[in-house]
Amino acid sequence: MVALTPISRKPVRFYVPTVALAGAFAGLLVGTANGSGLLGAVIGAVLLAVLAYVVTHFIDNEKPVRWAFVILFGIAGAALAGVSGAIIGLAFGWFFGWFTYWLYEGRYRARLAPYLTPGQVLWHFAFRVLVGAILIFLITPILVVMPLSFNAENFFTFTPEMLRFDPEGYSLKHYRDFFSSDDWQQALRNSLLIAPVATLLAVSFGTLAAIGLSSEHVPFRRAIMAILISPMIVPLIISAAGMYFFYSRIGLQGTYLGVVLAHAALGIPFVIITVTATLVGFDRSLTRAAASMGANPVTTFFRVQMPLILPGVISGGLFAFITSFDEVVVVLFVGSAGQKTLPWQMFTGLREQISPTILAVATILVAVSICLLTVVELLRRRSERLRGMSPG
Amino acid sequence: MKFTKTLMATTALTVAAGTVGAQEMADEMTIVSWGGAYQQSQINAYADPYQEMHPDVEIVWDESSAEAVAKLRAQNEAGNITWDLVDVVAADAIRLCDEGLAMEIDPDEDLAAAPDGTSAEDDFGDLLVSDCFIPQIVYSTTFGYRTDMVPEGVDAPDEICDVWDLETYPGKRALEKRPINNMEWALLCDGVAKDEVYDVLATPEGQERALAKLGEIKDDVIWWSAGADTPQLLADGEIFMGSTYNGRLFSVIEEQGQPVGMMWDAQIFDLGGWIIPEGLPEDRLARVKDFVMFATDTQRLADQAKWISYGPARKSSAPLVGQHADLGIEMAPHMPTAPDNAKNTFLYNYEFWADYRDDIDAKFQAWLAQ
Amino acid sequence: MSDLKSTGPQTADAPTPEDALHEVAGLEEKNGKSGGPVLAADGTPLKHSLARALRLQKLRALGLIAPLLIFVLVAFIAPIADMLFRAVxxxxxxxxxxxxxxxxxxxxxxxxxxxxxxxxxxxxxxxxxxxxxxxxxxxxxxxxxxxxxxxxxxxxxxxxxxxxREADVEAIQDLDDKWEDPAFWTAMMAGQGGEALIEDRRAAFMALADLDERGVFGDLQCAVSGLFGGACDPAPEDIALNFSISSEIIDLLPLTAMAYADFGVFTVLEDGDVVTEEEPWEAVLVALASDLRALTPEDLAAYEGAARDDLIAAKAAVDQIDPxxxxxxxxxxxxxxxxxxxxxxxxxxxxxxxSGYFLNAVDMQKGLDGPEARPENQQIYMMLFQRTLFMSLVITGSCILLGYPVAWLLANLPMRTANLLMILVLLPFWTSLLVRTSAWKVMLQQQGVINDTLVWLGLVDDASRLVMINNQFGTIVAMTHILLPFMILPLYSVMQTIPPSYLRAAKSLGATNWTAFWRVYFPQSVPGIGAGSILVFILSIGYYITPEIVGGTTGTFISNRIAYHISSSLNWGLAAALGSILLAVVLILYWAYDKIVGIDNVKLGG
Structure with a gap:
């Protein structure tokens, strides 16, 4: 990313008060925790104002100063509240070091259009902080789950030992449980067997039907669409009981096939919706062009249409996969012991005996999916580079 | 021990062989239970020794007991019974028996007699609450409280009405999200005599009265629906006291070492046990009967208490209850039926709840949702 | 999610056989006076060949849809219809x-x-x-x-x-051991003319025992389950009963004949036994006693069939008893x-x-004079429906509020950064719903992470910790979190297609930031909001596991009651009625959405 606007150092009257304000806020938090909020705010404001002024006026070298900030705050935190305080202090130190120079050097302006008013700049960053907060809201549960999965006790509780960062409070036993328990391993195998097959089924049938639906001459289009989307609409418990009852009559209950069919049915609406949406933007003259050049319908489909609607198909498939991979109500009914999936095992775990093994499993899944998503993103960038495109 | 076990097993086998004769038996058996520590205790006490004797038998465990009633009904309507033996609570057994989904059993023919020759019917006694039900354990729903949250200078709570005493024992309570048990406790603490509780509860006024009593603490109650909830809430310190199954509290106190105490007053007894689904083909039925004969004999029921603190349903098993398999503590004092614990107990009236469950539940849920 | 944007010209502009057909019609009208129909290259009238092309295209489209349609109909719609039918x-x-x-x-x-x-x-x-x-x-x-x-x-x-009426039974049985002999009974009853009665009782028993006639559909089902290894027993209507009743006996002893037919059908169909080897049950003897009392001695004397003397003796015995x-x-x-x-x-x-179940589902009941309201202390379902709708709306609203800024930022950031942030949006998807819900419990409870932090900071007094779970707030927070990605993804894909230059153009024409956003950008993002809202709303209305865990008493939904009636109380009729109403509500909303926005505009991140 190239800088849009040339940057220059900002005057003292701008950055010192701003840093002081942030310092007051941080001081307020630390102060209330230690007795007096007001005192904390005043100390925070004065301390940071002085620090900001001093480092920008008397020291030229940025790097050591920022390290000094980190260490200084870390020590202060440790003095106030031990290990956890030190960690918070380190984070504060890093932030204020960065914040001071960010403002002082005017770096915040670099990537913004030069004509923006200060109010717009403020809004720009306020908006980002807001979105950041929402994204944190999105991943909070994962942030909670991860440390709890190393809990040494059999409850979903942050024990005092954990909060003190006492190694006694942590253990890997729930991970051992997961890898050594036949139940969990079997559940993992079942999930990995059922979800991809159900996804494949939903995606292949769903894509075909979506292509058919996007043609303009389908009679009863609305009705058909409503039927195909219905698995998403019907409350799950009703679907589960209905399918259980019906599948047991035709001998599908308690078989892999039954669970796969049920999950495929649940995943179909997502595929239909995403693929039809992509097809709305699909230029049909492309297929006609292909046909006029002698391609048969199959070739046309795989060589022309498919690559263009692939993103829709993939995201539909992703939804379908997750639907199956995270589905518990229907499998609870349609499956039997032999088809126990991970969510089912988790459900029994939650209901019958709270065990952080569930959290360990979740952590592993999150780690795996982060790796996968990162790899996909890296591959995408690499192919972009190879094709000589600029990213974005 | 090993010798006794083998001896018992051989006896059981002989008896079983005698009744079943040369009948064909299936080699696979699906047993439905609750999962967790309870199912593990059944595997340890029944399934493992049984499979040792019959290495060719494969036992599949299905953790569907919570949905058992609904699933059995659907299996029955579809005419495709896939389960061989199902662990349910007594109230569900009665319901299943009423629906014709569970097989009627003849205790003296299908269950082993006690070692001293007492017939199974006498040995199980009153616990045979339904024609289809094969009792296995006696458990109780009772209260646990945080010992470290008892206010200073106050005795630990030791009677049921302390649940309502918010002044002496401030803090949240956990109660199960259903009328059963709660309505009885409410009436007991509202001054109704123990033997009149169900008469009072049968009248609309009595139901109102119980709800009004519960209303006194409604704001301080967290309603639980899964068995694992109260132990978790206690471990978090989220509640001061809460009702749950005594086995859960045992595990919280003895196995997990949490600062939790047990209040046995007005514990409400309930039963867990087996039912055999109606309509099994003969070879599977023969196998199940063979297993049940083995798994409900005196020694086996006593063995289960090594892993979980539920009382065996046979009178003759009580003296045989030994030590916990891992912790090595005597299990007898932790049984809900132990004399010290059972000073003031309350008997669950199955007949009453079979009739009034739907009616009172509708009122209870409407009251809850207000 | 993807980098494909909509590719400019829409399909509606491309010519289709249908358009051509209209054109041809127009052409022919024009040429009507001057000559015959317009011909295609092969000489057939162009109209016909175009119509054929159109038909072919329709068929092809249907052919593409058919496999899935059949699959959904069989694997999903049929079970649901079957389930909902229980409501009546x-x-x-x-x-x-x-x-x-x-x-x-x-x-x-x-x-x-x-x-x-x-x-x-x-x-x-x-x-x-x-x-x-x-x-x-x-x-x-x-x-x-x-x-x-x-x-x-x-x-x-x-x-x-x-x-x-044990006395009747004993009186007859004490007369002679014959009455306990199955063969004697068979002999007495046997004869021509009772076939209709027996078939009638067979039908009644099959209804009682829920034994369905197999019929064509049943044979098909048998064949299907045969494929999966399930065996089919012989159809109950085809099993030979192997006993008969004479018309004389029916005339003389109508109740007995009926009771005996009941007994015979039951013995064969339920027990799988042979009638001639089973002793009739008490009801047959009670019926016999009733019949005999109603007869005059002359009636009996006129009877010429088997066991006449035994009947006369039996009559004498039962006449002694006052029933x-x-x-x-x-x-x-x-x-x-x-x-x-x-x-x-x-x-x-x-x-x-x-209509009882439906009445119950709207807090009414069948009274003597038609439907009437239930007592107030049993009214719950209407309140739950309202609550479910209200909470789903709130959840949808908070999803829009939280999702819109995120989607906006994602759509306006460079692809590289946007994709990284997208990982944050997708991550919760990979964490099981159960785990996320439990995590919210850990976060929100009174001794939970948030309260602990607030107390540590001194913002909240230790004695007055906030109640954020086991109420509506808990449900709304947890469900908003769970459903937020379903809002962000469609919004994002719509916003990606809005060119940023529009905003700049508006601003350069003098619009303020707000006006530019509200008058130019926002209207274009409405389809995304619509798509996200309908998804979130529909999904939230049917949720039950999350409200069950964090909802307490005031945060539960109607689905929780449906689940209760299905798995605990076994009142499937009521569950089906509640489910049907819920389904109807969703369908109406779906229909309204389709009318207003069009279901094609639903975009899920494609």
């Missing part, structure tokens, strides 16, 4: 007590008396076979939903009904039978189809 189905009463229901037809429900003796007598014969087949308790369960106490009434009476009335016997078994309450319930729920 109510054959259990007339199947279990057919004769009673018929006899009750003449009873005046408004009168203050209990039904007459005929009804009790009909009840006896119905009850006897129902108890043998263990179906009476099932009916008790069913009626107990409407009237508490029916369950034990039926269970208790089922035990006693074997012993009704107890069935009404008295039932009342002795349970005093409730002597009151109108159970009879009213049976009469009210006698029809094969009932």
């Amino acid at each position: 189905e109510n054959q259990i009463v007339s199947n279990t007590l057919p004769r009673t229901v018929q006899a009750l037809g003449a009873w005046d429900e408004d009168a203050s008396e209990v039904p007459p003796e005929e009804v009790y007598e009909a009840l006896y014969y119905d009850f006897f076979i129902a108890a043998e087949a263990r179906r009476h308790t099932r009916l008790g369960q069913r009626l107990n939903y409407e009237n508490a106490g029916m369950s034990s009434l039926f269970r208790g009476s089922g035990r006693d009904v074997d012993d009704f 107890e009335s069935f009404a008295a016997l039932f009342t002795a078994a349970d005093e409730d039978w002597g009151t109108r309450s159970p009879w009213l319930t049976i009469a009210t729920y006698a029809p094969d189809y009932t």
Whole structure:
């Protein structure tokens, strides 16, 4: 990313008060925790104002100063509240070091259009902080789950030992449980067997039907669409009981096939919706062009249409996969012991005996999916580079 | 021990062989239970020794007991019974028996007699609450409280009405999200005599009265629906006291070492046990009967208490209850039926709840949702 | 999610055979006077060949849809329809007590008396076979939903009904051992003319025991389950019963013939035994005694069939006994039978189809004078429906509020950064719903992470920790979190297609930031909001696991009650009625959405 606007150092009257304000806020938090909020705010404001002024006026070298900030705050935190305080202090130190120079050097302006008013700049960053907060809201549960999965006790509780960062409070036993328990391993195998097959089924049938639906001459289009989307609409418990009852009559209950069919049915609406949406933007003259050049319908489909609607198909498939991979109500009914999936095992775990093994499993899944998503993103960038495109 | 076990097993086998004769038996058996520590205790006490004797038998465990009633009904309507033996609570057994989904059993023919020759019917006694039900354990729903949250200078709570005493024992309570048990406790603490509780509860006024009593603490109650909830809430310190199954509290106190105490007053007894689904083909039925004969004999029921603190349903098993398999503590004092614990107990009236469950539940849920 | 943007020109602009058809029609009209129809290259009229092309295209489209449509119809719609049908189905009463229901037809429900003796007598014969087949308790369960106490009434009476009029039974059996001999009975009953009666009883028993006639569909089903290894028993309507009843006996001893036919059908179909080897049950003897008492000696004398002398002897014996009335016997078994309450319930729920479940689902009940409101302390469902709708709206609203800024930022950031942030949006997807819900519990409870932090910071007093879970707030937070990605993804994909230059153009024309956003950008993002909202709303309306765990008493949804009725109370009729209403609400919303926005505009991140 190239800088849009040339940057220059900002005057003292701008950055010192701003840093002081942030310092007051941080001081307020630390102060209330230690007795007096007001005192904390005043100390925070004065301390940071002085620090900001001093480092920008008397020291030229940025790097050591920022390290000094980190260490200084870390020590202060440790003095106030031990290990956890030190960690918070380190984070504060890093932030204020960065914040001071960010403002002082005017770096915040670099990537913004030069004509923006200060109010717009403020809004720009306020908006980002807001979105950041929402994204944190999105991943909070994962942030909670991860440390709890190393809990040494059999409850979903942050024990005092954990909060003190006492190694006694942590253990890997729930991970051992997961890898050594036949139940969990079997559940993992079942999930990995059922979800991809159900996804494949939903995606292949769903894509075909979506292509058919996007043609303009389908009679009863609305009705058909409503039927195909219905698995998403019907409350799950009703679907589960209905399918259980019906599948047991035709001998599908308690078989892999039954669970796969049920999950495929649940995943179909997502595929239909995403693929039809992509097809709305699909230029049909492309297929006609292909046909006029002698391609048969199959070739046309795989060589022309498919690559263009692939993103829709993939995201539909992703939804379908997750639907199956995270589905518990229907499998609870349609499956039997032999088809126990991970969510089912988790459900029994939650209901019958709270065990952080569930959290360990979740952590592993999150780690795996982060790796996968990162790899996909890296591959995408690499192919972009190879094709000589600029990213974005 | 090993010798006794083998001896018992051989006896059981002989008896079983005698009744079943040369009948064909299936080699696979699906047993439905609750999962967790309870199912593990059944595997340890029944399934493992049984499979040792019959290495060719494969036992599949299905953790569907919570949905058992609904699933059995659907299996029955579809005419495709896939389960061989199902662990349910007594109230569900009665319901299943009423629906014709569970097989009627003849205790003296299908269950082993006690070692001293007492017939199974006498040995199980009153616990045979339904024609289809094969009792296995006696458990109780009772209260646990945080010992470290008892206010200073106050005795630990030791009677049921302390649940309502918010002044002496401030803090949240956990109660199960259903009328059963709660309505009885409410009436007991509202001054109704123990033997009149169900008469009072049968009248609309009595139901109102119980709800009004519960209303006194409604704001301080967290309603639980899964068995694992109260132990978790206690471990978090989220509640001061809460009702749950005594086995859960045992595990919280003895196995997990949490600062939790047990209040046995007005514990409400309930039963867990087996039912055999109606309509099994003969070879599977023969196998199940063979297993049940083995798994409900005196020694086996006593063995289960090594892993979980539920009382065996046979009178003759009580003296045989030994030590916990891992912790090595005597299990007898932790049984809900132990004399010290059972000073003031309350008997669950199955007949009453079979009739009034739907009616009172509708009122209870409407009251809850207000 | 993807980097494909909509590719400019839309399909609507491309020519299709249909357009061509219109054009041809126009052309022909123009040329109408001058000459014949326009011809295609092969000489057929162009109109025809275009119509054929159109038909072909339709067929091709249908052919593409057909596999999935059939799959969804079979694997999903059929089970659901089957399930929802239970909301009105109510054959259990007339199947279990057919004769009673018929006899009750003449009873005046408004009168203050209990039904007459005929009804009790009909009840006896119905009850006897129902108890043998263990179906009476099932009916008790069913009626107990409407009237508490029916369950034990039926269970208790089922035990006693074997012993009704024991004196009659013993009197006949004491006469001669023959009466306990199956062969004697077969010989006495055997003959021509009773086929209709036997088939009638077979049908009644099949209804009672829920044995369906197999029919064509059943044969098909048998074939299908055969493919998966399931075996099919012979159809109950085809099993040979191997006993007969003569028309003479039917004329002479109508009740006995009927009871014997019941017994015979039951013996073969239920027990799989042979009639000639089984001793008839007590009800047959009770019927015989009733028949004999009703006969005059002359009637018997005129009878020329088998066992005449035995019958005469039996008549003499039973005439000595003064029979107890069935009404008295039932009342002795349970005093409730002597009151109108159970009879009213049976009469009210006698029809094969009932609106009872639906009435119950809207907090009403069947009264004597049509539907009436339930007592206030039992009204819950309307409130739950309202709450479900309200909370789903709030959840949808908060998803829009939180999702819009995120989607906006994602759509306006460089692809590289946007994709990284997208990982944050997708991550929660990979964490099981159960785990996320539990995590919220850990976060929100009074001794939870948030409260602990607030207390540590001194913002909240330790004694007055915030209550954020087990109420509506907890449900809203947890469900907003769970459903937020379903809002962000469609919004993002729509916003990606809005060129940023529009905003800049608006601003350069003098619009303020707000005006530019509100008048230019926002309207273009509405389809995304619509798509996200309908997704979130529909998904949230049917959720039940999350509200169950974090909802406490005030944060639960109607689905929680549906789940309760399906898995605990077994009141599937009510569950189906509640589910149907919920489904209807969703369908109406779906329809409205389709009308206003169009379902094609739903975009899920494609």
